[in-house]
Amino acid sequence: MNYDLVIIGAGPAGLSFACSLRNSGLNIAVIEKQSRQLLADPPIDGRDIALTHLSRKLMQQQGIWGRIDPGEISPIQRAEVIDGDSPYTLAFDTPSDNTDALGFLISNFRIRKAIFEEFDSLETVTLIDNTEVSRVSTDDRGVTVTLASGDPIKASMIVAADTRFSASRRQMGISSDAHDFGRTAIVCWMEHQQSHHQTAFECFHYERTLAVLPMSGNLSSIVITAATDQAETILDMKQTSFNQDIEKRLNGRLGTMKQKGKRYPYPLVGVHANRFFTRRFALIGDAAVGMHPVTAHGFNLGLSGQDLLADEMSTAISQGRDFWHPTVLARYQQQHMLSTRPLYHGTNSIVSLFTNDSLPATLLRKAVLRLSNNLPPVKWVITQKLMAKNQVKLKLPALLDRYTRVA
Numbered sequence: 001m002n003y004d005l006v007i008i009g010a011g012p013a014g015l016s017f018a019c020s021l022r023n024s025g026l027n028i029a030v031i032e033k034q035s036r037q038l039l040a041d042p043p044i045d046g047r048d049i050a051l052t053h054l055s056r057k058l059m060q061q062q063g064i065w066g067r068i069d070p071g072e073i074s075p076i077q078r079a080e081v082i083d084g085d086s087p088y089t090l091a092f093d094t095p096s097d098n099t100d101a102l103g104f105l106i107s108n109f110r111i112r113k114a115i116f117e118e119f120d121s122l123e124t125v126t127l128i129d130n131t132e133v134s135r136v137s138t139d140d141r142g143v144t145v146t147l148a149s150g151d152p153i154k155a156s157m158i159v160a161a162d163t164r165f166s167a168s169r170r171q172m173g174i175s176s177d178a179h180d181f182g183r184t185a186i187v188c189w190m191e192h193q194q195s196h197h198q199t200a201f202e203c204f205h206y207e208r209t210l211a212v213l214p215m216s217g218n219l220s221s222i223v224i225t226a227a228t229d230q231a232e233t234i235l236d237m238k239q240t241s242f243n244q245d246i247e248k249r250l251n252g253r254l255g256t257m258k259q260k261g262k263r264y265p266y267p268l269v270g271v272h273a274n275r276f277f278t279r280r281f282a283l284i285g286d287a288a289v290g291m292h293p294v295t296a297h298g299f300n301l302g303l304s305g306q307d308l309l310a311d312e313m314s315t316a317i318s319q320g321r322d323f324w325h326p327t328v329l330a331r332y333q334q335q336h337m338l339s340t341r342p343l344y345h346g347t348n349s350i351v352s353l354f355t356n357d358s359l360p361a362t363l364l365r366k367a368v369l370r371l372s373n374n375l376p377p378v379k380w381v382i383t384q385k386l387m388a389k390n391q392v393k394l395k396l397p398a399l400l401d402r403y404t405r406v407a
């Protein structure tokens with residue numbers, strides 16, 4: 001089988017990348033371990049995704065946003081960061097300039113369903129489902145993707161969107177910076193007595209963090225992160241004790257709380273690839289950068305990264321250049337790393353500052369909250385990251401033309 005491009009992984013990054021290339025003229029195959037049926041009707045996984053304005057714009061452009069019932073899109077109008085039992089909060093409000101929200105919360109299974117519907121309407125892509133990639137290799141003439149069955153697929157280029165533990169990334173010799181936080185996120189939905197008024201809460205308690213994100217009506221998405229050796233205890237807690245515990249950690253802000261559905265565990269490992277491409281091979285989504293969920297950037301970065309790569313490849317095609325050329329891929333890497341590096345390391349620093357109970361860390365945490373609250377530029381920078389609607393695109397052709405060496 002021969003294609004122009006093989007995408008490994010039909011998660012949100014892989015599928016939206018295929019959608020972004022719909023007018024490129026490329027003959028594309030997407031290879032996925034899971035079945036088409038599971039992709040078309042993904043089960044609830046307890047994950048709710050906070051989306052930025054840029055993500056909304058990209059999803060609108062791709063025809064994905066319109067496939068989600070507006071009643072399932074919950075605007076986040078205010079965010080409060082709470083430090084332990086201190087009454088002091090760092091608060092972010094939606095600016096009063098006709099902006100509708102700081103961001104938007106949508107359940108992961110609904111986003112995945114909408115992306116798959118859009119992907120499934122494309123005529124230029126082939127989905128090879130129920131199929132695992134076991135090996136990838138590239139040379140100057142093209143690429144070979146070997147399936148678990150032993151069958152080879154030939155193409156001009158591979159784009160890997162095969163999770164933060166990407167096997168193809170390792171096979172291609174791309175190193176990464178990985179950080180095992182030794183912590184697990186436990187997510188679920190909870191109904192509450194009082195309205196959340198579209199407010200997201202991030203509560204940093206001593207041994208745990210608790211994020212409460214507003215869904216439709218009096219329902220919130222709960223994300224607890226705790227040391228992995230405590231995760232089982234939290235997962236096994238009786239429902240009444242669990243309800244009371246969350247109510248207490250929120251200082252009764254939302255009145256009585258009641259869990260709805262199941263609790264789901266996610267062990268937390270952050271990964272940042274040290275480069276996003278090598279010969280005829282590029283990384284997108286979590287395979288490029290897998291973030292800790294506390295700053296809610298993983299999916300957003302995946303979406304903006306695939307858009308940058310698709311844009312560079314489409315430009316090359318329209319100018320009659322090779323879409324897999326190292327210059328094209330280097331341009332993508334340069335632009336994407338501009339956002340991923342600071343966000344990845346910044347998020348990891350926030351996690352260590354807010355989960356460290358030593359006296360210096362506690363004092364520094366209090367100072368950071370007060371500084372952020374009282375210094376308008378700090379708040380502005382954080383709010384802009386959520387609300388910026390356009391990609392930051394660099395114009396560095398001369399520099400990049402020399403940057404074509406492939407490791």
Ligand SMILES: Cc1cc2nc3c(=O)[nH]c(=O)nc-3n(C[C@H](O)[C@H](O)[C@H](O)COP(=O)(O)OP(=O)(O)OC[C@H]3O[C@@H](n4cnc5c(N)ncnc54)[C@H](O)[C@@H]3O)c2cc1C
Pocket residue numbers: 008009010011012013014031032033034047048049050051108131132133134161162163164167185187223266284285286287291293296297298299300301302
């Ligand atoms: C609790 C939690 C909360 C989160 N909240 C947010 C949030 O609020 N905002 C945000 O922006 N992000 C959030 N994220 C992050 C977000 O969920 C991920 O960044 C996103 O789902 C990654 O998408 P992806 O397509 O890159 O990878 P994945 O969704 O992991 O998809 C990868 C696909 O590749 C397939 N695959 C892997 N290997 C192979 C192979 N060898 N052959 C064939 N197929 C293969 C897999 O089956 C899978 O379908 C959260 C994450 C968690 C855990």
